[in-house]
Amino acid sequence: MLITLLGTLSVLMAVAGFFSYRAGLQEAGEMFDARLVQSTRVLVGLVDEPLGDLSAFPGDPIVLRGWHGRAEGVGEALAFTDGHAYESKLAFQVWDRQSRLLLRSDSAPVTPMAALVAGYASPVIDGEQWRTFTLRTAEGRWFQSGERSDIREELAEDIAGGTLLPLLLALPLMALVIWWGVSHVTRSLQRVSDQIGERDPERMSPLELGNVPREVHGLVQAVNGLLQRLHAALARERRFVADAAHELRTPISALKVHADNARLAADASARFKAQDLLQDSVGRLERLVAQLLMLSRTEATTRSPIARLSLDALVATEVDALRALLDLHSLRLSLTLSPVEVRGDEAGLGALVRNLLENAIRYTPSGGQILVEVGQENRAAWFSVDDSGPGIAEEERDRVFDRFYRILGSGVEGSGLGLAIVRGVAEAHGAVVTLQRSARLGGLRAVVAWPPHAPDAAGSL
Structure with a gap:
């Protein structure tokens, strides 16, 4: 320099x-x-x-x-x-x-x-x-x-010599002043570098701005922002590992018990019963692991989705994929779609739609009804699922978005991750999820809405 x-x-x-x-x-x-x-x-x-x-x-x-x-x-x-x-x-x-x-x-x-x-x-x-x-x-x-x-x-x-000579004579003094200024800034940057180099991975506190020149404040603030994001990511990963270890312990223990019962069964009838229970446990464990992986991918999403996709086509595809499950539970599904485009990740939004539909199917009694709608109003896109199930009490509607939280006495098996995944995907796409009572079917109404000013909304919105 x-x-x-x-x-x-x-x-x-x-x-x-x-x-x-x-x-x-x-x-x-x-x-x-x-x-x-x-x-x-x-x-x-x-x-x-x-x-x-x-x-x-x-x-x-x-x-x-x-x-x-x-x-x-x-x-x-x-x-x-x-x-x-x-x-x-x-x-x-x-x-x-x-x-x-x-x-x-x-x-x-x-x-x-x-x-x-x-x-x-x-x-x-x-x-x-x-x-x-x-x-x-x-x-x-x-x-x-x-x-x-x-x-x-x-x-x-x-004339030229009279103009240039004082400048030439001042060059050594300017060199000294520049050297001092460069050395001062370099020492400040070295202190910042030492702070970063000596930082423990477990300590993500921000760097100090007190003795840092104003010219590098932007750099230090950017590093502090990175440290803050790393701290949040590490905390999220620790929390995820702890929760996953806790939630996997019970189904794995049940799996071992059913496997031992099948191995030690005294007769064919007891063995078949143990094998059926073992198969159910494997299915629950598979679903839990799949949802844990989906939750991890959702929480790790930090960049804004950029692909334009048709929300109504996506919802129709997910509904078709669940037709067999609807028939198994003898449920009637009404689908109302309007052409709507949003910007987003197809896999993530597919998981959002799928989890809301599966929740509605699992909590709606046999012979019940589900209403799925996609629309647009005042340049805001929205997607909703109404069901004729028991709904969720108003005081529980915020807590059900927490991971592994399940309402007691519902009589429905689950991992408590579905709505957590829905909220994570919605936040990554600039959307808002709300739960309310369905005025038409009497059960729960889940609405995912993209505000008009959302950065992830399509240009048509």
Whole structure:
């Protein structure tokens, strides 16, 4: 990070120096161009009229001598009482209308510095780049002033150097400040890393935000959220294992007893009876294990379901699969379906529908009636199951969603997991499960509803 920041600063300084040089060169050009014009006009005002007398007498041009010597440095080191070191880089010429040279500085050549055309020019004289300005007077004389271009370049370099040099001198200080800042942030991140590395898997308390820079608060909060979810998942798994171990102990013990009775039966009749009981126990154990696995998958679901599916088709499929069980209990089922689409997991919603239907079948007396409906109202989808069974007392309706909770005296075998599975699947799909008395059949009415704003509802809802 330190190398990247310092490298970036160095590049930015180089770019700033380049643009500063370009800007200085442009400003110097504008200033010196204006000075050339001014110098030419001053020269015209001073010598144009006196030169009128000389133009009638041909001869050698008048040469004005400047300061010649060696000088180094900048500013005052180049200035003297009798001249300036830059005089050799400045020149002027005066030509008459017959293109005869009348007057020149000793730094100017004897030929025109530029074509005798009014305006600016950029000629090359003796291998050096010059900038000239030519002005013609009313008497037809040509006045030319010029200067070498390296004067402008030196000025631009001075401007760029004056801008860039303080930055270059400040670079070590900036490096020190950046190093301190990076080290401070790194130490803070190292403390966070140490907290995570030393954390016991059994301790999922959140990380401390006190000494953490604000820039990494989002990271620490995300890690704290992950720790919280892991804590909830571990607690859920521990609770599931404990409950499963407790609930499996009794049917497994009964299974062993029936197996021993079948093995030790004194006659065929006793053995057949023990085998029937053994088969029933295996069936109950199979159902319990299947529901435990379904409950585990339901509680582990954390992502939002994304597949679009037809709720009415799903309900119709589950009803067809249970037709044999309905006939076995001599139950009449009425099915009312409206086309409704929701977003969800087909297996999970299938388990929800199946458990509600099985509960209604098991608790409805022989010859009773079940009413299944799927509909949509005010952009909210719903699925309901009514039965003519004994129903559930109002004070018990919240508790029956707890795992392994069963109402005493119902006379129906079960594991107490069906409604827990229903609630888990519904919550994972953004739906709400409610239990109430069926106004039409007198038993229980179970309703699963998707609110209009539920994130898992289909676009049509």
